[in-house]
Amino acid sequence: MDAHWPLPESDWWNEYYTPLSERIARADPAHPGMGRALAAVRAEITLRRHHGSDYDYAGYVLRPDDTAPGAAPGATPDTTAASTIATTTDAHLLTNRKTMTTS
Numbered sequence: 001m002d003a004h005w006p007l008p009e010s011d012w013w014n015e016y017y018t019p020l021s022e023r024i025a026r027a028d029p030a031h032p033g034m035g036r037a038l039a040a041v042r043a044e045i046t047l048r049r050h051h052g053s054d055y056d057y058a059g060y061v062l063r064p065d066d067t068a069p070g071a072a073p074g075a076t077p078d079t080t081a082a083s084t085i086a087t088t089t090d091a092h093l094l095t096n097r098k099t100m101t102t103s
Helices: 009-026 034-054 077-102
Strands: 003-006 058-061
Touching: 009 034
Parallel strands: none
Antiparallel strands: 003 058
């Protein structure tokens, strides 16, 4: 792994949850399906507010190990890195989700 950047909490509130909360306030709950959607988004915001320090989101910069046993023949660094990034990010999120549900 060449780099790991956890996204700061302020990014989530300034760029996502605060504007989302403002849009929720303007939404019409009488529109079909909107009541359930609004409830789900409110639950997500509440979860982040109460448990945001229990998990995080991060960006990773990974470099494939072309010399690793079992490395795919002919794999290019860009396709190998993309696969590794997705797998590593999914594993990181699953680990954090598992930690949250077993606590």
